[in-house]
Amino acid sequence: xxxxxxxxxxxxxxxxxxxxxxxxxxxxxxHILDVLRSQKLxxxxxxxxIAALNTQTSRTRALLxxxxxxxxxxxxxxxxxxxxxxxxxxxxxxxxxxxxVNQIFPSWLISSYCTDKTPDH
Numbered sequence: 335x336x337x338x339x340x341x342x343x344x345x346x347x348x349x350x351x352x353x354x355x356x357x358x359x360x361x362x363x364x365h366i367l368d369v370l371r372s373q374k375l376x377x378x379x380x381x382x383x384i385a386a387l388n389t390q391t392s393r394t395r396a397l398l399x400x401x402x403x404x405x406x407x408x409x410x411x412x413x414x415x416x417x418x419x420x421x422x423x424x425x426x427x428x429x430x431x432x433x434x435v436n437q438i439f440p441s442w443l444i445s446s447y448c449t450d451k452t453p454d455h
Contacts, residue, residue, distance in 0.1 A: 343409035347398050354416075358394040366397065366415050375408045376400070 347354065367384065370376035384396045401408040 341406040341409070343413045344402055344406055346413050347402055347409050351398060354398060355391055355394050357416075358390065360390055362415070363390065363394060363397065366412055369411055369415060370401075370408060373411065375404060375411060 367376065367381060371378075371381055380400050384393050384400065387393045387396055397412070401412055
């Protein structure tokens with residue numbers, strides 16, 4: 335089952351969930367949804383399910399849950415579209431996505447596996 339996968343980007347989505355929910359902006363969420371749809375990783379039905387939710391937080395949660403079910407390809411898109419230097423408060427401390435990721439994986443693994451971006455991004 336894809337949701338049980340421990341591949342690098344799906345693990346980042348799981349372990350950085352609180353960070354991602356707090357960090358996500360409406361614009362970034364819409365951009366991620368558009369990229370997932372254009373790459374045919376997200377069905378129209380899943381897109382509409384996410385879009386129909388009332389709050390940005392609930393849309394972000396749904397996006398993360400669906401991407402975990404879709405597996406590494408979708409997770410890689412989400413992780414690849416997040417700026418690494420964005421700082422937020424997590425557990426009372428200011429931190430960034432790259433700092434959280436480095437706590438989970440060695441930097442060489444992330445740079446070689448998750449941050450491959452498509453030529454148009």
